[in-house]
Amino acid sequence: xxxxxxxxxxxxxxxxxxxxxxxxxxxxxxxxxxxxxxxxxxxxxxxxxxxxxxxxxxxxxxxxxxxxxxxxxxxxxxxxxxxxxxxxxxxxxxxxxxxxxxxxxxxxxxxxxxxxxxxxxxxxxxxxxxxxxxxxxxxxxxxxxxxxxxxxxxxxxxxxxxxxxxxxxxxxxxxxxxxxxxxxxxxxxxxxxxxxxxxxxxxxxxxxxxxxxxxxxxxxxxxxxxxxxxxxxxxxxxxxxxxxxxxxxxxxxxxxxxxxxxxxxxxxxxxxxxxxxxxxxxxxxxxxxxxxxxxxxxxxxxxxxxxxxxxxxxx
Amino acid sequence: xxxxxxxxxxxxxxxxxxxxxxxxxxxxxxxxxxxxxxxxxxxxxxxxxxxxxxxxxxxxxxxxxxxxxxxxxxxxxxxxxxxxxxxxxxxxxxxxxxxxxxxxxxxxxxxxxxxxxxxxxxxxxxxxxxxxxxxxxxxxxxxxxxxxxxxxxxxxxxxxxxxxxxxxxxxxxxxxxxxxxxxxxxxxxxxxxxxxxxxxxxxxxxxxxxxxxxxxxxxxxxxxxxxxxxxxxxxxxxxxxxxxxxxxxxxxxxxxxxxxxxxxxxxxxxxxxxxxxxxxxxxxxxxxxxxxxxxxxxxxxxxxxxxxxxxxxxxxxxxxxxxxxxxxxxxxxxxxxxxxxxxxxxxxx
Numbered sequence: 167x168x169x170x171x172x173x174x175x176x177x178x179x180x181x182x183x184x185x186x187x188x189x190x191x192x193x194x195x196x197x198x199x200x201x202x203x204x205x206x207x208x209x210x211x212x213x214x215x216x217x218x219x220x221x222x223x224x225x226x227x228x229x230x231x232x233x234x235x236x237x238x239x240x241x242x243x244x245x246x247x248x249x250x251x252x253x254x255x256x257x258x259x260x261x262x263x264x265x266x267x268x269x270x271x272x273x274x275x276x277x278x279x280x281x282x283x284x285x286x287x288x289x290x291x292x293x294x295x296x297x298x299x300x301x302x303x304x305x306x307x308x309x310x311x312x313x314x315x316x317x318x319x320x321x322x323x324x325x326x327x328x329x330x331x332x333x334x335x336x337x338x339x340x341x342x343x344x345x346x347x348x349x350x351x352x353x354x355x356x357x358x359x360x361x362x363x364x365x366x367x368x369x370x371x372x373x374x375x376x377x378x379x380x381x382x383x384x385x386x387x388x389x390x391x392x393x394x395x396x397x398x399x400x401x402x403x404x405x406x407x408x409x410x411x412x413x414x415x416x417x418x419x420x421x422x423x424x425x426x427x428x429x430x431x432x433x434x435x436x437x438x439x440x441x442x443x444x445x446x447x448x449x450x451x452x453x454x455x456x457x458x459x460x461x462x463x464x465x466x467x468x469x470x471x472x473x474x475x476x477x478x479x480x481x
Numbered sequence: 482x483x484x485x486x487x488x489x490x491x492x493x494x495x496x497x498x499x500x501x502x503x504x505x506x507x508x509x510x511x512x513x514x515x516x517x518x519x520x521x522x523x524x525x526x527x528x529x530x531x532x533x534x535x536x537x538x539x540x541x542x543x544x545x546x547x548x549x550x551x552x553x554x555x556x557x558x559x560x561x562x563x564x565x566x567x568x569x570x571x572x573x574x575x576x577x578x579x580x581x582x583x584x585x586x587x588x589x590x591x592x593x594x595x596x597x598x599x600x601x602x603x604x605x606x607x608x609x610x611x612x613x614x615x616x617x618x619x620x621x622x623x624x625x626x627x628x629x630x631x632x633x634x635x636x637x638x639x640x641x642x643x644x645x646x647x648x649x650x651x652x653x654x655x656x657x658x659x660x661x662x663x664x665x666x667x668x669x670x671x672x673x674x675x676x677x678x679x680x681x682x683x684x685x686x687x688x689x690x691x692x693x694x695x696x697x698x699x700x701x702x703x704x705x706x707x708x709x710x711x712x713x714x715x716x717x718x719x720x721x722x723x724x725x726x727x728x729x730x731x732x733x734x735x736x737x738x739x740x741x742x743x744x745x746x747x748x749x750x751x752x753x754x755x756x757x758x759x760x761x762x763x764x765x766x767x768x769x770x771x772x773x774x775x776x777x778x779x780x781x782x783x784x785x786x787x788x789x790x791x792x793x794x795x796x797x798x799x800x801x802x803x804x805x806x807x808x809x810x811x812x813x814x815x816x817x818x819x820x821x822x823x824x825x826x827x828x829x830x
Contacts, residue, residue, distance in 0.1 A: 208626070248814075255482045258817050261565055261626065262768045265761060266813045273806035280801035281517055361482070400630045407624060445642040452631045452638075456617075463623045478483050 173432045180312030182431070184320060187424035189214075189381035191323040193402040194409070194416045195330050196242075196374030201406055202334065203367030204347035204471040208264025209249050210375050211399030212271030213242050217376025219275035222383035222390045223282060225292045235319070235380055242376025243369045245271050250368035254361050257475030268399070279390060289389035295319055317385045319377075324417075326374070331413040343367055347469035350476040360476045375399070397452070404455040408462050411469060419458070427451050484825040498823040502815035510791060510808045519798035531793025532786035538793070540677050544747060545785035546778075548573070548756065550684035551739035552763025553770065553777040554691050559611075559732035561695065561772050562704040563711070564618070564725055566611060568629030569736035570760025571636035575610045576603030576737025578640060580744040581648055581659040581751035584666030592665040599666060600741050607737020608730040610636060615729030619722040633760065641753055648751065659751035668746035680742030684778070687735060691774040694731075704728050736760060762788075765813045771820065787812055 173179050193214055200207040207213075221238030225231055245267055252263045283290065295317035304314040334340035342363050345353045350360040378398075383390045405423065409416025430447040433439045439447070487494065507525050515521035533539045552569040559566035566572075579602040588595055614628040643649075644657035652660070668679045695701035703724045706714040715721050743755050766784050770776030791805035 206626075252814060252818060256818060256821055257484060258821055259768070261567070262764065262817055263814065265567070265764055266810050266817075269761070269765075269806060270810035270814065273803045273810060277513070277801050277803040277807055280803065284801075397631075397634050400627065400634075404627050404631065407627065443642045443646060445638040445645075449635050449638045452634045456623075456628050456631050456635075459623050459627060460617060460621055463621055 169436045169438075170433075173429065175308075177308050177311040179428055179432065180308055181315065182428040183421065183424040184312055184316055185386055185424075186427050187420040188316070188320045188323045189378040189386065190398060190402055190405060190420040190423060191327060191417060192378030192381060193375045193399060194378075194405045194420055195326055195413060196371040196378065197402050197406050198371075198409070198411060198413060198416055199330065199334075199343070199367050199374070200371035201472055202347045202411060202469055203343045203364045204350065204469055204474065204476070205250070205253055205364055205368050206260045206264065206473050207246075207249060207368060207371060207375075208261060208403070209245055209267030209271060209372065210264075210402060211395060211397070212268030212275075213245050213372050213375040214379030214382075214395045214399050216245060216271040216275045217242050217379030218383045218394060219279055219379075219390055220376065221380030222292060223278070225384060226290060231293075231295055231384060234384055235377060238376045238380035238384075239373040242379075243373040245376075246369035246372025247365075249372065250365040253475065254364045254368070257477065260473050276392060279392075289391055291388045292384070294383075294388035295385040319381050319385045323381070327413050327417045334413065344469075346476075347471050350471050350474075354476075354478060360478075364476075375402075378402070401451065401455055404459055408455075408458045410462065410467055423451065423454070426454055483828040484821075485828050487824055487826050490823055495823050498819035499816060502812070502819035505815050506787075506808055506812045509811050510794075510804060513804055513807060514794070514798055514800050517798075517800040517804075519800050523798065524794060527794035527797050528787075528790035530790075531797070532790030537676075538789070540675060542782065542786045542789045543677055543681055545789050546781040547678075547680045547684050547746070548739035548743050548759040549762055549766050549781035549785055550681075550688060550778055551742065552736050552759050553766030553781050554684075554687055554774055555732045555734075555736035555739075556763045556767035557770060557772040557774055557777055558691060558695070558704070558735060559728055560708075560767060562708045562725060562728040564615065564728050564732065565626045566614075566629055566729070566732050566736075567626055567764065568611060568614065568632045568760065569732075569739070569763045570756060570758065571629070571633045572607035572610045572733045572736035573740040573743075573756050573760050574636050574640050575606040575733075575740065577740030577744045577751050577755055578643060578648075579603040579606045579737075580662070580666070580741050584662040584745060585660045585750075586663055590665065592667075592669075595665050596668065596745065599745060600738065603737045603741040604734035605737075607735075607740070608733040611729040611733030611736075612726065615726050619725055637753070640751075644751065644753060650750070657753055661750045662745060666745055667749065668742065678742070678746035680746035683738070683742060684781075687738065688774050688778045691731075691735070695774060700724070700727060736763070739763075762809070765809065768813070769816055784809065784812075 197207055197210055217238040220241035221234040224237040225234040249267050252258045253260050297315050298318050300314040304310045342358055346360050346363040353360050382394055405416050405419040408419040430450050434447050511521040511524040514524045531538055532542050555569045580599050583599050583602055614625045617623040617628055618625045648659045650658050650660040671677050703719050706719055707721050707724045711721055739759055744751055748755055766777055766781045769780040787809055788805050791808045795802045795804050
C-alpha cells in the first residue's frame with residue numbers, strides 16, 4: 167500500500183502521465199473532428215505511424231523540429247485527403263476505407279524507412295524536443311514538474327483542446343462541422359457544401375493524428391521503431407466515445423488513461439508486479455478502454471449522421 | 482458531385498473499372514520498385530511468377546489463401562448482418578490456442594476423433610471471443626468496432642502469456658512457442674507429396690456451408706434482414722438481438738478455424754506470429770467478394786496471390802518487403818472504388 171502511495175505522490179509519475187496522454191490528445195482531437203463531421207476515421211492507427219515516421223525522418227535529414235511537425239501534419243493530411251475522397255464524395259464504406267488507409271499508411275512508412283535506412287540495426291536518433299520549463303510555475307511542487315516542465319508539443323496538445331472546443335462551439339465553422347455530422351441536409355439547405363466541410367474535417371483531423379504520431383518519435387522518444395504506435399490509435403477511438411464526442415471530456419479521458427498507464431508501468435517494478443506476468447499489465451489499458459466504453463455508451467450522444475454518406479438531393 | 486445508380490450495368494462497365502483498379506495497383510507497385518532501384522518493367526512478371534509461376538508458387542498461394550478463406554467468411558457473415566467484426570485476428574488466435582491445448586498430447590485419441598474435437602473446441606473458443614463484444618453491443622449498445630479491435634490486443638497478449646507460461650515448450654530453447662503437435666493432431670496433406678493440407682479443402686466446404694446457410698435457411702434470411710434494415714427487421718418480428726448473437730457465434734467460429742488450420746495444417750505448433758494479420762486481411766477478402774461466401778474463395782486466392790507474388794518479387798528484386806502490403810492496400814482501395822463506380826454513375830454539379 168505504501169508503495170502505491172509513493173508512486174502516486176512522486177512528481178515523475180505525474181510527468182509521465184502527461185507525457186503518455188499528449189500523443190493521445192492530438193490523435194483523439196483529430197478523430198473527434200472527423201467524427202463530429204460524420205466520418206469515422208479508422209485510418210488513425212496507420213496515420214499515426216506515418217506521422218511518427220515523416221516527422222522523425224524530416225528532422226533526421228536535417229530539417230528543424232517544427233518543420234518536422236509540419237511535415238508530419240502534411241503527411242497526415244495527404245492520407246486524410248485520400249480517406250475523405252473515397253468516403254465523402256464516393257461514399258465508400260468508412261470501415262473498409264479506414265482499415266485500408268491504416269494498412270497503406272503503415273506499409274508506406276515502413277517501406278520508406280527501409281528504403282532510406284537499409285542497413286541500420288539500431289534505430290538512429292535525432293535531437294528531439296527538450297522540456298521547456300515554464301518560469302515560476304515549474305517550481306510548484308508536483309504540479310510544476312508534471313504540468314509545466316514538459317516539451318513544447320505537450321503544451322500545444324493542451325492548447326489544442328481549447329482551440330478545438332472554441333472552434334466547434336463558438337464559431338460558424340464549428341456549427342457547420344457539427345451540423346454536417348448531425349443533419350447534413352440542413353447544412354446543404356444553408357447553401358454550404360457538406361462534401362467540402364467533411365473533406366476539410368477529415369484532412370485537418372488526419373493531420374492532427376499524424377502530429378500525435380510524431381510526438382512519439384520527436385518528443386517522447388527520439389527514434390522511429392516498428393510497431394511503436396501499437397494500438398494507440400484504436401485507444402483514441404475509444405477515448406472519443408468515452409468523451410461523448412466533446413473535446414474537454416476526451417481530454418479528461420486521455421489524462422485518466424495516462425494515469426492508468428503510468429501506474430501500471432510503475433506497478434510492474436514493485437514486489438507485487440514481479441509475481442504477475444507482465445502481459446497482464448499490458449492488457450489492462452485495453453480492458454480498461456473496453457470497460458470505459460461500456461460505462462459511457464449508455465448516455466453517449468453519437469453524431470446522428472456518423473458513418474452515413476451524404477448524397478445531395480437524396481432523402 | 483452526385484452518384485446515380487446505373488440500372489443495368491453493362492459487362493464492359495462491370496469488368497472495366499476493376500481492370501483499371503488492377504492496372505493502377507500494378508503501376509504503383511512498379512513505380513515503388515523503380516524508386517527502390519529495381520527494374521519497373523520486370524515487376525509484373527516477377528509478381529505473376531512468384532504467385533503462380535510454378536507448382537511450388539501456386540501451392541504457396543493456396544496455402545496463404547487457406548486462412549484467408551476462413552477469416553474472409555467470418556467477416557462476410559458478420560458484415561452481412563451489419564455486425565462489424567474487426568476482431569477476426571483475436572478469434573483466430575483463440576482457435577489456435579485450443580489446438581495447442583488439445584493437440585500436444587493432452588488427448589491420446591486417434592486422428593479421426595482428435596481432429597474434429599480440436600476443430601470444434603477451436604470454433605467454440607472463437608465464437609466465445611466474439612460473443613463478448615456482441616453481447617456488449619446488443620445489451621449496452623457498445624460499438625463493436627472498437628471493442629473487437631481492442632480485443633485483438635488483449636487476446637494476443639493472453640497468447641503471449643500462455644506461450645511464456647503453461648503452454649511453453651520446455652524443449653523450445655526459451656522461445657515463446659508451444660510444443661509440437663502429436664502426429665494424430667496434424668491435418669494430413671491433400672495429395673501425398675504436395676505441400677497443401679486439408680485445411681484448404683475444409684475452407685471450400687465451409688464456404689459452401691455458409692452459402693447454404695445464407696441463402697437457404699431462415700437464419701440466413703434473418704441475418705440479411707437485420708443487415709439491410711434493423712428497424713424493419715424488428716418490426717417484422719425478427720428477434721434482432723438473438724440474430725446478432727447467432728451471427729457472432731458463427732463468425733467467431735469461422736475465424737477460429739483459420740487458427741485451427743494454420744496450426745494443425747501448416748505450422749505444427751503455436752507461436753505468436755502464426756498470423757501476419759490474417760484477421761484484418763479477411764476484411765479485404767470479404768469486401769472484394771461483396772460479402773458473397775463463394776466469392777470469398779476467389780478473392781482469398783487473389784489476395785493471397787498478390788501478397789505471395791509481391792513478396793517474392795520484393796526478394797527477387799531487392800525491394801523492401803513492405804511493398805506487398807502497399808500493393809494489397811492499393812488493391813483494396815482501388816477495387817472498392819471500382820466496384821462502386823461500376824454500379825453508380827458520377828454526375829457533376
